[in-house]
Amino acid sequence: MPPPLRHLLPLLLAAAAASTAVAFVLEEATVESIHRAFAGGELTSRGLVELYLRRIASLDPALHAVVEIDADGALAAADRADAARLDLDGAALPPLHGIPVLIKDNIAAAGDGSGRLNATAGSLALVGSRPARDAGVVERLRRAGAVVLGTASLSEWCNFRGPRIPAGWSPRAGQGINPYVPSATPCASSSGSAIAAAANMVAVTIGTETDGSIMCPSSFNSVVGIKPTVGLTSRAGVIIISPRMDTIGPICRTVSDAVHVLEAMVGYDARDAEATRMASRYIPKGGYGQFLNIDDLRGKRVGILRKDFFRFAPGSIQEKVFRDHFDTMRKMGAILVDNLEIPSMKIINDAVQSGERALMLAEFKLSLNSYLSELATSPVRSLSDIIDFNNKNPVEERMAEFGQSYLLQSEETNGIGPAEERAIAKLNKLCEEGLEKIMRANQLDVIVAPGASAHSLLAIGGYPAITVPAGYASNGVPFAICFGGVERIRADAY
Numbered sequence: 001m002p003p004p005l006r007h008l009l010p011l012l013l014a015a016a017a018a019s020t021a022v023a024f025v026l027e028e029a030t031v032e033s034i035h036r037a038f039a040g041g042e043l044t045s046r047g048l049v050e051l052y053l054r055r056i057a058s059l060d061p062a063l064h065a066v067v068e069i070d071a072d073g074a075l076a077a078a079d080r081a082d083a084a085r086l087d088l089d090g091a092a093l094p095p096l097h098g099i100p101v102l103i104k105d106n107i108a109a110a111g112d113g114s115g116r117l118n119a120t121a122g123s124l125a126l127v128g129s130r131p132a133r134d135a136g137v138v139e140r141l142r143r144a145g146a147v148v149l150g151t152a153s154l155s156e157w158c159n160f161r162g163p164r165i166p167a168g169w170s171p172r173a174g175q176g177i178n179p180y181v182p183s184a185t186p187c188a189s190s191s192g193s194a195i196a197a198a199a200n201m202v203a204v205t206i207g208t209e210t211d212g213s214i215m216c217p218s219s220f221n222s223v224v225g226i227k228p229t230v231g232l233t234s235r236a237g238v239i240i241i242s243p244r245m246d247t248i249g250p251i252c253r254t255v256s257d258a259v260h261v262l263e264a265m266v267g268y269d270a271r272d273a274e275a276t277r278m279a280s281r282y283i284p285k286g287g288y289g290q291f292l293n294i295d296d297l298r299g300k301r302v303g304i305l306r307k308d309f310f311r312f313a314p315g316s317i318q319e320k321v322f323r324d325h326f327d328t329m330r331k332m333g334a335i336l337v338d339n340l341e342i343p344s345m346k347i348i349n350d351a352v353q354s355g356e357r358a359l360m361l362a363e364f365k366l367s368l369n370s371y372l373s374e375l376a377t378s379p380v381r382s383l384s385d386i387i388d389f390n391n392k393n394p395v396e397e398r399m400a401e402f403g404q405s406y407l408l409q410s411e412e413t414n415g416i417g418p419a420e421e422r423a424i425a426k427l428n429k430l431c432e433e434g435l436e437k438i439m440r441a442n443q444l445d446v447i448v449a450p451g452a453s454a455h456s457l458l459a460i461g462g463y464p465a466i467t468v469p470a471g472y473a474s475n476g477v478p479f480a481i482c483f484g485g486v487e488r489i490r491a492d493a494y
């Protein structure tokens with residue numbers, strides 16, 4: 001298991017366990033409480049799917065967290081799960097057996113051919129497209145027993161259409177709404193996954209991240225998001241922006257749920273072989289659940305990135321909450337290394353200066369065209385086709401308001417050339433002289449930062465992170481605490 005996540009899990013186990021209800025209740029339901037209700041005869045998979053369908057029908061018109069629902073396919077899968085549970089009569093079942101899951105709308109779900117979902121990245125241009133097969137992570141989720149309920153909304157094109165697109169908006173689902181404070185941002189781009197988990201529309205959701213897209217929505221919607229090391233989960237069958245940075249991970253209400261879902265997702269995939277070929281080296285024998293140990297934080301070195309990250313007014317709720325969290329870590333035996341600074345943060349946080357934008361523009365065109373070429377059917381087959389579609393449908397795509405500048409810039413690129421190679425070299429240097437250096441020099445197991453403030457720091461190296469609810473600001477908006485660190489799959493794979 002990536003070291004940063006292993007060291008962090010013990011700290012959060014108590015909170016994760018505390019949310020488990022004695023008897024099954026849909027609100028705040030966890031994978032554990034659902035399985036207990038299944039085992040006790042209080043609930044069936046079909047009954048659970050029906051409960052979630054009713055809740056989505058009730059809440060989603062206001063929250064816009066869901067793009068599509070495959071009710072027939074989900075109910076059929078739930079019936080199969082119920083039958084298997086009866087047939088096996090207490091024998092071991094897969095870890096997510098009969099558990100409904102919402103997947104982000106850039107992840108392909110082909111199903112058995114009758115229950116296919118559109119994977120559109122929020123764009124009308126891809127409505128009617130059909131994948132030839134499930135995405136790699138969906139195949140793994142199904143093998144673990146999960147029931148694919150539908151697709152969750154997102155910022156169109158994973159927030160890479162242009163800088164004017166509001167966080168959480170797409171023409172397919174409309175504007176995603178933060179369920180805690182409707183006027184607050186839901187953040188981007190896995191907004192629907194986080195909103196749905198927060199509003200108990202489903203216990204398990206899946207998001208994707210290039211730079212902040214799991215971390216930020218998880219923070220603003222008070223849920224747990226795990227951004228795995230790039231290469232730990234397959235991107236096959238997923239609309240991504242950057243092979244260097246994109247990763248797929250769970251967004252759930254509790255740490256333990258997110259960990260158990262992650263276990264079901266990780267591993268080698270021949271369709272994403274270059275990235276995942278080293279994954280097995282980083283998957284611990286016995287699984288990730290063994291690290292949900294309340295005492296395992298003792299002796300771990302936790303680095304606090306103060307400058308450029310902790311910018312809270314003296315006496316603010318955030319200042320007090322983080323001080324209390326740090327005190328708790330000390331009491332649990334952690335060694336806190338405070339007042340750390342990464343000198344290059346201004347460059348890292350500027351996508352143009354760091355080289356991140358140049359690389360993303362080139363990689364997006366390559367990745368998108370490759371994805372489109374593999375679809376069984378599709379009304380568009382290239383980025384150029386999508387740009388043309390937007391121009392021909394300006395009202396529906398709200399072109400006058402939002403434009404499509406990133407798509408246009410991406411279309412002008414011609415693969416990975418000298419400029420992109422220079423960008424890669426600069427990003428590698430920022431990684432080596434930034435996070436990797438500070439962790440090595442201070443012998444850190446993990447770094448900590450507020451909310452999603454470290455998203456670019458962790459994105460450019462494909463590093464792992466876990467974002468966990470920390471508290472609520474004076475206006476009621478949730479905020480999180482994020483733990484991250486370095487991992488070597490990126491260096492091995494790229």
